Amino acid sequence: MTTPCLAIKNMTMAYGDFVIQKELDFTINRGDIFIIMGGSGCGKSTLLMHLIGLQRPAKGQVFYGADSLWEADINVRQRILNRTGVLFQSGALLSSMTLAENIALPLSQHTQLGAMRIRQIVSYKLALVGLAGFEDYYPSEISGGMQKRAGLARAMALDPEILYFDEPSAGLDPISAKLLDDLIRSLRDNLGSTIVMVTHELASIFAIGTNSVFLDSDTKTMIAQGSPKQLLAESTDPKVIRFLTRGIMEKNSPHKTNSQEHSKV
């Protein structure tokens, strides 16, 4: 399964003159669970905005298959983006609509399905994320974790090929976060979609990540890529290792022995 479905070519992201990240070059393959990681403020979420068509890169290209997202005209871009689904950090459900209306919105806009059919698909999507029976609730009436799952149901409404997640486990308890990870993985396995995730939750990164890119805020570019487990085992970059070990164990550094001594005491 190594068909590339998304390629970023020599991309620079900037707000005005202020460069966030430069010389980004990587490929996301079909069926990957791709992790965008890095410390706070390094531009992870900004990168996501560039991938989902909310922000134009200062330089470089984003290729969906053979189509360049930012060189295509607006209709083509919309067609490309209809094949993607996004789960925002807070769920971003429209607060004036019920869960069912939220999920039905993209279905009624982009397909010709009848009302009955849409109702069935909405129920199915809610059941998939474990929210069967909550159709007529407003987002404000359910918990944060449920909002997140409902957001996922909306992101999946059109059976997207690529699903984007912005910090999916932020604000969830470890068990809910684990359940969400399992859900994401089984959706990938069963639907064959590609997952792109911005996260710094180490547990999720190692549990489900199959490929990743590490953004660094000092050098303003990507300093590592590959499967997270492999990065932990093989990377020689102290920044990457420190990130992946929560800063406790640096390879070949005095910290390591110190912490081990502490644990013995």
Next chain:
Amino acid sequence: MLIIPCEIKTAQKEATLEIAFAGDWVLDAHTPSLESLLAQINKGSSIKHVVFSTEALGHWDSLLMTDIIRIIDQGAYEGIDVDITTLPDGIQGLLSLVYAVPERLDAKRHDTKRRWLEVIGDGAISAVHEAGALLIFVGETVLSVGALIRGKARFRTIDLWINIQDCGPSAVPIITLISFLIGLILAFVGALQLALFGAQIYIADMVGLGMTREMGGFMAAIIMSGRTGAAFAAQLGTMQVNSEIDALKTMGFKPMEFLVLPRMLALILIMPMLCLYADLMGIIGGSLVTVGFFDVSFLEYFDRTAGAIHFKDLMVGVTKCSVFGVLIALSGCMRGMQCGRSASAVGKAATSAVVTCIVFIVMADSTMTLICNRLGI
């Protein structure tokens, strides 16, 4: 991509019904109706098992899933065994996710038809609640004003200055324009009648008294309720949505003192000045019409105005306007503090703030005018 039309074929072998899906089941495909198939799966029929066959199935997505779920649910309802083991792994995986969390039956909501008596009753009850909430809010405001007088109220002085800037100087352009035009209109309407008697000079009396006692303060209040009342409601409402008000409470601040007091003080301080300014603008507007069209000189006009307006007239207008200021701050802040926790709730809060402001202003104005009339002020 060529889409192969989707089909369902059924074949019954003794007690087993085989359902074969064929073609591409993708969103927007024209799918065959399931009704006759579902009708076959019932207790009365000879069918005891249902199996699926997907050899000819092409692409599939949610559309196929919903149909399979309907068949499984129908089977479960009728007590007929539905075998899903022959379905592709992906579909089986999704089905296990769908049935992993059983449907919360208590979560389902049913729309019940409400009778008109019930609607009226609910309306009355919520009106009582509304009145109660208003009284509580007024009470809390009075308490925090009490705390202010005792010097115990806590808010940032800078907030007061920011609010004064927002309510005062920033509102001057719109107040100028509207009061000037109001004076102009008053003069025009009155002059046409008075000119019939050759009494043009009395336009000055009419505009002067009309502006100072009534229209100046009233128009300033209406403008401020749209401009500032709505802004207060939206600001406090958004703070409510972002849990900022909760944060203040946990830090030991009373929202009534920290948020409502500076806004109310700013309006109480600024409204009398805006009122006097509006009076002046109205009189200038009136003078332009009178001098321009009705053969009265500026000097005569202003002399007449000075003779007509007494200090008590100014005071009546300014007092009224201060009361309006309190009402605007009260209803704007109240709607903001009562705001729900969603984007649409903020919109509703701003709308109802303006409506409440205007209703209060008109009611208060009529009451005060009546009182002044009876007391002969």
